[in-house]
Amino acid sequence: MLARKAYHMSGAIIPAVYASTSIPRTVVAGILGALSLLLLGADAGRRISPRFDTLFRASFRAILDPKDFIGVNGSTLYFAGCALAAALFSKEIACAAILSLVLGDPLAALIGSSVRSPRIGRVSMAGSLACLGAATAACALFVEWPRALFGGLAATLAEALSGSKFDNLTLPLAVAVALRLL
Numbered sequence: 001m002l003a004r005k006a007y008h009m010s011g012a013i014i015p016a017v018y019a020s021t022s023i024p025r026t027v028v029a030g031i032l033g034a035l036s037l038l039l040l041g042a043d044a045g046r047r048i049s050p051r052f053d054t055l056f057r058a059s060f061r062a063i064l065d066p067k068d069f070i071g072v073n074g075s076t077l078y079f080a081g082c083a084l085a086a087a088l089f090s091k092e093i094a095c096a097a098i099l100s101l102v103l104g105d106p107l108a109a110l111i112g113s114s115v116r117s118p119r120i121g122r123v124s125m126a127g128s129l130a131c132l133g134a135a136t137a138a139c140a141l142f143v144e145w146p147r148a149l150f151g152g153l154a155a156t157l158a159e160a161l162s163g164s165k166f167d168n169l170t171l172p173l174a175v176a177v178a179l180r181l182l
Contacts, residue, residue, distance in 0.1 A: 001113075005106040007063040012102045014082055015095035019142070025086055025094070032083035039076040067165060074165035081169040089176045096142035096179060097172040100155040104135035105167055108159050123160045132156040135175065147182045154178035 018028050046053040046069075057069055068074050078101070085097040112127020119125070136152030143151065158174035159167045 001110075003062045004065060005110055008078070008106040009102055011078065011082070012099060015099045015102070018086070018091060018098075019095045025091065028094075029083050029087035032079050032086055036076055036079035036083055039073065039079060043072050043076055065165070072165075074168050077165055078168040081172040084169075085172040085176045089180060092142040093176050093179045094172075096139040096148075096151055097176040099138035099141065100135035100151060100175045101168065101172045103138050104131040104152075104155045105159055105171060107131060107134045108156075121160070122164070128156050128160055131159050139175065139179065143179055147179055150182050151175045151179045 014028075014032070017023070042056060046056050053069075060068075064073060064075070081101060082098050085094040088094075089097065108123070108127040108131035111130035112124040115124070115126035117124045117126035120128075132152045132155070134152075135155030136148050139148035139151035142148075154174040154177070155171050158171040162170040
């Protein structure tokens with residue numbers, strides 16, 4: 001689980017590079033979209049070829065959740081969510097949204113599974129608070145304080161209400177929409 005969460009958090013390179021360079025939004029969105037499509041192709045290849053599926057599982061077992069071997073894997077949705085955020089929103093909002101995903105989602109899972117706390121549906125209060133704190137802090141790096149809190153709340157709601165791997169798609173979009181509306 002730690003390797004998978006470290007892999008998830010390594011995505012911090014995306015907003016770091018995007019925020020610190022003059023790479024155009026279309027290029028960032030294009031690269032992230034291409035990665036998502038490449039992974040979607042791998043997902044299709046796994047369904048078509050049992051041999052490819054076996055090789056894929058052996059290669060990525062340490063960084064993928066077992067649920068990622070069924071249907072579309074979470075990494076495909078992760079890059080799709082990042083690509084859409086970059087394509088549809090300003091640099092600051094996209095970076096805040098992507099970093100919220102990169103930090104909030106894995107910390108929610110790590111804290112939620114290791115700290116005993118009341119549960120609401122499939123999520124724990126401790127995990128949700130971790131997501132809220134991480135996503136709010138991520139947003140605060142790019143937008144002013146009151147908006148950052150709303151971004152953190154949007155991330156927390158998306159993480160709690162989405163299916164376990166679909167939050168990779170919905171979380172950055174929820175954060176971006178919340179930040180854009182405020």
